[in-house]
Amino acid sequence: MCTRYLGFVLLAWLLGLIHAQNDGLACSAPVLSGGYFVPEQQLYADGVTLTYACDSGRKPVVEGWWATIKCQDGEWSHTPQCIDENACLPPTIPNGKYTESPNGLYDDKQQIQVTCNDGYELVGHSSSTRCSKGSWSPVLVCDKRVNACSEPSKILHAVIINQRPQEVYPDNFELRYECEDGYSSTGANSITCNDGTWTTGPNCTAKCVIHELKQLKLYETSTITLKMGEMRYFQCIWEDFIRPLKCTNRGLLTSYNCCHNNDIQRGYCGPDRLRYKVLLSGSITSVS
Numbered sequence: 588m589c590t591r592y593l594g595f596v597l598l599a600w601l602l603g604l605i606h607a608q609n610d611g612l613a614c615s616a617p618v619l620s621g622g623y624f625v626p627e628q629q630l631y632a633d634g635v636t637l638t639y640a641c642d643s644g645r646k647p648v649v650e651g652w653w654a655t656i657k658c659q660d661g662e663w664s665h666t667p668q669c670i671d672e673n674a675c676l677p678p679t680i681p682n683g684k685y686t687e688s689p690n691g692l693y694d695d696k697q698q699i700q701v702t703c704n705d706g707y708e709l710v711g712h713s714s715s716t717r718c719s720k721g722s723w724s725p726v727l728v729c730d731k732r733v734n735a736c737s738e739p740s741k742i743l744h745a746v747i748i749n750q751r752p753q754e755v756y757p758d759n760f761e762l763r764y765e766c767e768d769g770y771s772s773t774g775a776n777s778i779t780c781n782d783g784t785w786t787t788g789p790n791c792t793a794k795c796v797i798h799e800l801k802q803l804k805l806y807e808t809s810t811i812t813l814k815m816g817e818m819r820y821f822q823c824i825w826e827d828f829i830r831p832l833k834c835t836n837r838g839l840l841t842s843y844n845c846c847h848n849n850d851i852q853r854g855y856c857g858p859d860r861l862r863y864k865v866l867l868s869g870s871i872t873s874v875s
Contacts, residue, residue: 611634611658611661612660613630613632613633613661614631614633614661614662615629615630615631616628616629616630617637617667619667619668619669620669621641621642621645621669622640622642622647622669623639623640623642624637624638624639624667625637625639625640631658632658633658633661634657635657636655636656636658637655637656637657637663638653638654638655639654639656640652640653640654641669641670641672644671645670645671646671646672646721647667647668647669647670648668648676648691648692650676670692671694671695672721673695673718673721674695674718675692675693675694675695675697675718675721675723676691676693678699678716678723678727680701680728680729682703682704682729682755683702683703683704683707683709683727684701684702684703684704685699685701685702686699693718694718695718695719695721696718696719697717697718698717698718699716700714701714701727701729702714703729704729704755705755705756705760706731706732706735706755706756706760707730707731707735708732709727709728709729710727710728710730711727713725714727731755732757732758734780734783735755735756735757735758735783736756736760736780736783736784736785737754737755738752738753738755739762739778739785742788742790742791743791744766744770744791744792745764745767745772745788745789745791746764746765746767747763748763749761749762749763750762756780758780758782758783759780759781760779760780761778761779761780762777762778762779763776763777764777764778764788764789766789766791767791769793769794770791770793770794771791771792771815772790773790773792773814774787774789775787776789777789792815793834794812794814794815794834795812795815795832795834795839796810796812797811797812797813797832798810803821803832803842804823804824804825804830804845805821805822805823805824806824807821807822811832813834815834815835816834817833818831818834819832820832823845825845827848828846828848829845829846829847829848829851830842830844830845831843
């Protein structure tokens with residue numbers, strides 16, 4: 588006890604040498620039941636770090652046998668408190684959860700049940716831990732399940748629409764995707780965690796979306812959508828005339844002349860002298 592006290596006094600003295608010099612508001616002396624401050628004053632300058640410890644049989648409401656608070660523009664960083672040395676602070680269990688105590692503390696011999704987040708499981712055979720003289724026993728750990736999946740690889744030009752990103756996903760969990768503007772999906776629009784492995788997801792490829800059809804002299808009045816690499820034939824505004832359109836890589840629309848059906852069958856219909864670049868907004872502009 589003597590060694591602990593001397594160490595505390597030395598630490599308090601060192602911290603007292605280091606404090607901010609500014610024009611912030613000073614703090615009044617804090618109140619602490621069952622403990623003491625070093626140094627003890629009526630007023631503390633802004634930026635000062637004050638050390639406190641507790642009487643025999645008690646401990647600060649933080650980890651360790653002494654604690655610090657800091658004056659921050661007239662307010663202390665937290666309220667100092669001394670508790671029974673056999674009481675327990677809330678356990679830290681990554682990816683685990685339990686019923687929290689209303690006052691944030693747990694009495695000696697108090698027991699709590701622990702469950703793990705989805706995709707995790709408790710290591711060992713116990714699902715409960717007990718407060719024993721200020722410490723938790725046993726120490727519970729939530730580890731990733733063998734059949735859980737890690738975060739999936741990025742799918743180009745696709746975004747997840749039903750879930751925020753997380754490190755681990757439980758077995759049978761489904762993630763749904765949609766392609767970015769200007770891209771269309773082939774294959775499944777979702778992936779599923781299957782015994783630790785993700786199923787195959789969508790393939791988002793560039794597409795051509797055409798709204799302004801008058802420039803192409805087409806009979807169509809509704810929007811035209813072509814997948815990358817797709818060629819389709821559309822009726823021109825003249826009877827028996829057809830215009831082939833092809834969506835090439837990166838959203839470029841290759842237009843062919845409006846040709847008569849007979850010329851198309853004979854192979855006389857050649858590419859138009861203009862190419863049309865399809866913008867993401869759906870409008871088209873001619874380019875050389």
